[in-house]
Amino acid sequence: MVGIELKRWFRSQRLLLVVLVFVFSGITSPLIAAYSTEIFESLGGTSGLEIIADEPTWQDLLLSYFGNSSQIALLIACYLAAWGCALGSDDRLRIFYTSRVTRHSQIVGPRLLVSGSCVLAGALTGAAVALYETAVLAEDTEVADAALALGVQSLGLVAFALVAACLACWTNAPFLSAVSVAAVVIVSDMVGSVESFREWSPTVLVNPSGLLEGDGLADHARPAAVMAAVLVLAVGSVVLRPARRPLRPLADGSTSATTETPYPTTHVPEQHEDRTTPGEEPAVTDGSPEPADATVSVNTNGDDT
Numbered sequence: 001m002v003g004i005e006l007k008r009w010f011r012s013q014r015l016l017l018v019v020l021v022f023v024f025s026g027i028t029s030p031l032i033a034a035y036s037t038e039i040f041e042s043l044g045g046t047s048g049l050e051i052i053a054d055e056p057t058w059q060d061l062l063l064s065y066f067g068n069s070s071q072i073a074l075l076i077a078c079y080l081a082a083w084g085c086a087l088g089s090d091d092r093l094r095i096f097y098t099s100r101v102t103r104h105s106q107i108v109g110p111r112l113l114v115s116g117s118c119v120l121a122g123a124l125t126g127a128a129v130a131l132y133e134t135a136v137l138a139e140d141t142e143v144a145d146a147a148l149a150l151g152v153q154s155l156g157l158v159a160f161a162l163v164a165a166c167l168a169c170w171t172n173a174p175f176l177s178a179v180s181v182a183a184v185v186i187v188s189d190m191v192g193s194v195e196s197f198r199e200w201s202p203t204v205l206v207n208p209s210g211l212l213e214g215d216g217l218a219d220h221a222r223p224a225a226v227m228a229a230v231l232v233l234a235v236g237s238v239v240l241r242p243a244r245r246p247l248r249p250l251a252d253g254s255t256s257a258t259t260e261t262p263y264p265t266t267h268v269p270e271q272h273e274d275r276t277t278p279g280e281e282p283a284v285t286d287g288s289p290e291p292a293d294a295t296v297s298v299n300t301n302g303d304d305t
Helices: 002-011 014-034 038-042 059-083 091-098 105-137 143-171 176-190 202-206 216-241
Strands: none
Touching: 002 014, 002 059, 002 105, 002 176, 014 038, 014 059, 014 105, 059 105, 059 143, 059 176, 091 143, 105 143, 105 216, 143 176, 143 202, 143 216, 176 202
16 A cells, blocks of 8 residues: 555655755745845845845754745645545545445555655755755854754654644545644744743744754753644544444344445345246236146046045
């Protein structure tokens, strides 16, 4: 099943799309942050004005990447992961899947694994590109701290993409699931300045600015624990979900011997063999049982008995 899901990601070019989205964000975000003043001047927006701005630091370049990748790139990654885990809108295809397994883990388990791996591959590729761009544009880049922050953010992006995929397994609506998760991240980022909220919010993982300012991994332990709990509950609710409906109770209080499948059952009338000869009209009966064939005995002795 894992091989089949990998082929689906390759043939549908979803893997290429998620990698390109993160790579594009990793290339453009540091560049725009580094040359924002020059770009603004080239657009003609500084006529009569003098812009005084500090030289952007390597932290500013990575913060620009965090902001872009945690919005547009995260939305696309969540949608692709949710699309890969949903069973689709075709009822016949859903019946085909669910009628051949006993638990959803046999269906969504490989899908969640492959979806998370593909999103992780795209996030790590974009992080590597962003790290390279930052190191080129800012010579004083602390590569170790930058790599740590980018790695934490990549894991956070994968976690939220898997939550969207689990939500799509229940709702069978990939776009709605992706938008819901992305909206939660964006709204949480708006109120991230509240210290009490930031200490526990798992959305800090997709924008770990504290790691760029000297914080350690211990400062992100609470958000990571909350994210792990949410992810375990989401994946567990999907994996442990039965794929078939429970046994149907019979009239005597017992249950049927076989598991009920979603296929509808129809009554097929009993077919009776037509015994009439060609040219003969069929006999019309009133519904009463036919009499048994009469047996005629012949006395061959010649007496009356």
